[in-house]
Each structure stands twice: as structure tokens, then as C-alpha cells.
Amino acid sequence: MVKSKSAYSIPTKLGKLETHIIVVWVDNEASVLSRVVGLFSGRGYNIESLAVAEVDQKKNLSRITIVTTGTPQVIEQIVLQLKKLVPIHKVGNFKKDDKNVIFKEMALLKIVTNTSKIKKALIACKKYNPVILDQTNKSAVIQITALGKEIDKLTKILKPFGLVSASRTGAVAMTRGAEIFN
């Protein structure tokens, strides 16, 4: 073994990585998003996607949904560190393959091509609730909702059909059934 010249210890081997969806209810106030994001960057956690919007105008509450990857210990730390932030009310933590939770992303896809290819593109989107928001004889803007990896796949398929621009939200999550997450 190489002799260490460091005053710090050598990193120990990493555990298995898991993807989790972290849902955070926060006071919708100035700089609250930067507190959350700053916690992730400052402690070296990663963010794969992030979605945020106000959900309760009366109580001034926003809901932030973050997709992140880490070892089980890191995920536990993320939740506990988030709970320490003053403007945070509650934190939800779901495994990405949790069957009781619905995850969805939305994407707006712009296709510039001819009418026949637009039709083919629409057929390719069929499974993902396509809505045509705008159409000319040269172009179309299609809205779809799907899982992140499905959108990844779809954008690859649509490239030859004239996909020129894709705009995607981060994942948002909701539990199934009558239960509410508290």
C-alpha cells in the first residue's frame, strides 16, 4: 500500500447507489430554493432533476421535488440535513422504484419537418398522452407526460422525425390511493 502523506483519512469503499425522490415543503420566501440547492452543492450531494412551484397560495407553501442518487447513508443525511433548514416544513423520501408512488415528467417537443413525418412523430408519442399545442404544415409542438427514462428514449426516436428542441420539467411525485403523505 502506498504510504499516505495526508493528514486526512483514506476514503472507505462506497456503498450501493440508490436513486431517490425527495419531496420538500417549504415557505415560499426569497432565497429558499438557494438554501436547498446550496445544501446539496455544499455537502457534495447530487441533483439529477428539480421541480419547484408554489402549491398553496394562502399558506405560502412551495413544493420542491428533487431526484438524487447516493448511498443509503447519504440519502439519510440529505433528509436529516434538509429537516434542519428553518423554512422547511416537512421532507418526503421515496425510492425511485416505489410502487406506491407515481412519478411523472412533462416535456414540450418541437418538431420541424413535413406533414407525414409529424404524423409519424405523433404515433411514436402515442403512449405518453400527447397533446398538440401548436401546429403548422412545417412544425408541431407536442406536450407529453411520462417517466424521465421514457422521455430520454422518445427524444432519441424522434430525432430522425425532425425533433429540434425539447424542454423538460423535473420529475414530480404523488402517492397512490387515498393516503396523504404527512
Next chain:
Amino acid sequence: MPKLFSGAEIVFKCLEDQKVEHIFGYPGGAVLPLYDELKNHPSIKHILVRHEQGAGHAAEGYARSSGKPGVVLVTSGPGATNVVTALTDAYMDSVPLVCISGQVPTHLIGTDAFQECDTTGITRPCTKHNWLVKDIKDLSRIMNEAFIVATTGRPGPVLVDIPKDIQFAKAKYFKPKKEKKQKEKSVNKFNQKDIDQLVDLMKKASKPVFYTGGGVINSGPKASELLRELVSLTGFPITSTLQGLGAYPGDDNQFLGMLGMHGTYEANNAMHDCDLLINIGARFDDRITGKIDEFSPKSKKVHIDIDPSSINKIVKVDLSIVGDVSNVIKFAIKTLKKKNINLEKSNKQKISKWWQQIQKWRTKQSLNFINSDKVIKPQHAVQRLYELTKNQDTFITTEVGQHQMWAAQHYKFNKPNRWMTSGGLGTMGYGLPAAVGVQIAHPEKLVVDIAGEASILMNIQEMSTAVQYNLPVKIFILNNQYMGMVRQWQELLHEKNYSESYSKALPDFVKLAEAYGCVGIRADNPDELDEKIEEMINTDGPVIFDCHVDQNENCYPMIPSGKPHNQMLLGPKDQNENKISGKGKALV
């Protein structure tokens, strides 16, 4: 119609309601309305520092020695950026600070105005929370909330950034609500079952050890009393982190000394070999654990902490108890007494073998050093300082480096809140301003900053503060002309390439003391040391004591990097006895 107050008045009314007696600060353009208001509040005394970092550390010293939050007042821009080191230091060591900073008027925010900086942006990662007050109506609520956030749960620094126009604007003042009881409930998240489990583990253990930290000090003097009761009730050995020193008497037989990188042989070996490790208010810092994979491999681990995010962060534990240390210990003692009247006796039998083993480790006398009659050994200097000051209630602060470790090893603390040192962040230049803050909180007590000649120069300007307020702080410099800890690491790990760790042009500290208007004392040889220390103690006023010590002394024992607790490197005496050449062993 209720009376309207200006922003500046509201700030001071709130400080009065929070029973603040001292604030540490430095004026400037963006806080002039606040400074103008100062004269109307005689119960609040302002201490003018010489640098905003000094204000922050002074407030830390004040807070850690008194248990009350420290209050800092600085101007916008450079005033705020200068205090960042102190805020980070307080964040790492869980010290309650409320920092009030001025900001340019709201209409100029974001325009790169004179002395503008994004203060809340810069201090976001080094405070528990911060606020930019954009509306005068929020000011009294925010000010009161700031004190609550700083002092409840795991304490820490907060910052309130107040634009200059808000300091002039007028609004109603709201008194703080009394919601303390609720907050107390929210930090104690344990139940009797957890305590029963703890007691059960205690009963079963045959090689137990308590590992206590700064959380015991932060929990208040009552926690230290309860800890002493718990330790004597169980008969278990106890070791402490750097920050926890003083919570348990340093000269007690059950105390194994400090643990960690420069901890004692017996403390570290006990940590390694124990079968039950009870962490009370400590956080498994990397200077404590050594190599994580081989950290205390055979033990059941219990972690008592007020901060849930400290648990399982570094070391996975078998039982976690989230709560205020004094509350948890109180319940543990109650349960112990109720369940097991004979515990004291039965336990002592059960763990007598463990104590025999500890006695064996103790015979190594790992803090020993080879004394000299020609040159002052730094450890000897600290020991003499201890012997000559232990008859009075002495407060010790330190800078950062070898002298800090020697102080921790050789000065024995018997009470909490007597030891102020920068442990987490390791801020050189901490000790002098901290001593200023301690002396403000305890005007009649002896306050000594055990310093190094390199560290002290980082905030030497605060001597001027000490002189201005006639604060009789004693600056005890262990002067070896090197950044000693850097030199030691370079000797052990970088083939004695002493790159930039020698200070070629040091000031004459005696003349420097005189220039500041205080007393300078120099000691060169061991014969005169006691007499000179007495002279320092008996001087009424601030003193700089320039103690010339052995330049080549290393701080032992130590755990070399990447090694577990049971592979300590002992001092030169042991190395000679074991006939291992100093060089060979040093290059572990």
C-alpha cells in the same frame, strides 16, 4: 395608535428584551443609524474591536464561557466578509451567535453600490439561518426569531442583514412570544424504551467507555453535574473530545484524558477495544475516529445527540437517542437507580478486568516528554502554568496548532465553560479575541490565551481592544519560531522539507506589548519560568508573555494518518526504550 419605532430602535429594544448586555462590533456607513441609537440604551455595552473577525471570535468566547448568545454588529461589505471566518468557526463548534450586519439601502441592492456585498448569500452556508430584512414590519419578528434559532437545538450562528433605509423606517414593535417550552419538547425525541435499552446495554457491558463532547458543555452546567453522577454511578471509564474538556474533572481517576489524534494512549486504546461505546454529545469527527473501517470494531455503539443529522453521519450506531444531553442523562440516572440499586457494586466487579487493562495502558504515560534544564519544553511550560493557576478559577483560550494540543493535554479542567478553543474549523487567531470576550463576561477572573507565535499574529490587533477596556488578558505565547504543527507534519510526512513554516522576521513581543501599552515578559530558560509566570499572573492588566521554547519539540502521542486508534505513535522516550529509530517510526 400604538407608538412607532425606527428600525434602529426596534433592534435595540429587541436586544434589551433578550437581555443582551454586551455587543462586539465595528461601525461603518451602513450601520450608522444603529450606532446613533446606542447612546439611548445604557444597559447594552458596545465593545469596539479592531477587526470584524475579532468581533466574531470575541462573541464566541463570550458565549462559550457564559452560556449566553454572543452578539456581533458589523457594517456592510467588508464588515460582513471579515466576520465570515468567525461565523464559520461558530457553525462548526456549535456556538450561539447573533450577527447583525448593515446593508446598503434596499433600492441600491444589486447595483454594486459602495460597500455592497451579497451578505446573506455569502453567509448562507456558515449560519443556521439568515435573513435580509426588506420590510420594516418584519424586523421585530425576525430579530426575536434570530435569538431563538441561534440558541435552541444545536446552537449556532445566525445573521440578520438590515439595509440602511430599514434602520430609519418606522414600525410597531412586537415583544417576543414565549414559545420556549414548545421548542424544548421538539428537541427531545426519545422515550423510556430508548433509555431502558441504554441501561440494558450498560448492564451487559464488560468493557464500556463514555466518549463525551461539546454537546455536554452546550447543554449547560447542569449536564456536567449529571454526567459526573452518571459516571460515578456506573463506574465506567470516560474520555472526552477536545471540545468536551471540563465537563468531567480532568484530574479524576475515571477520566482517561482526551482521545483522538493527539489523545492519550489509554483513551484511544479503550475506544478501540471497548464492547460498549456511549457517545454523549460528540460527533465522530475525523480527528477523533482515525481510520473509520477499524474504528472501535468490537463495540455496541450508542449515540446521544440533540442533532439528528449527527447520528449515523460517520459511524453507524446501534442505539440513537435524540435529545438534550442533560435530559437524556437525567432519565438514564433515574432508570439506573430505579432498576438496579446494586449496580455500582456489581458493575465494578464486572468491569474490574477492563480497569486492569486500562491501568496497563496508563503505565505507558503517553503524555510524558523528556524535560530539559537548558531549554523550556513547551509541555513543561503548560504544566507550570497549570500548577500556578489551578488554585483560582481560570479560563483558558487557545489559538490553533501544537500549543493548542499541549494545552489540551497538560492543562486539567475541572469545570465546564473554562476552555475555549477552535476545534472544528481550526482558526488560527481565535484565542486572543476569544480571551477578550471571555474577560468581558468574567471581569474578575483570570483569562489566559495559550498561543503560538504564528497564530497570535493573525489577530494581534485585538491587544488594542484589551488595552482600551482594561481587560487583563494574559497572552502566553509558546514561541518556537515555527508554525509548529506544520513543521511537525513536514518532519513526519514530507522528509523534513520545512517549506515556508519558519517565520524569519518575528516581532519583539516584549516591545510589541509596550507599543500597545501593556506589559511584556520574556522567559528564556526553565529556571526563571515559574517566577515569570507568577509575575504575569500578578500583573494587573493585559500581558504578552513571550515564552521561548524548544524549536524541535513534536506533539505526541499521535495517531498517524489513516491508522486506527490502537496504532499510536508515542513520544521519544518510548521510542528510545523500544529501540526503534526515531526516523523509521516517524515515517509510518
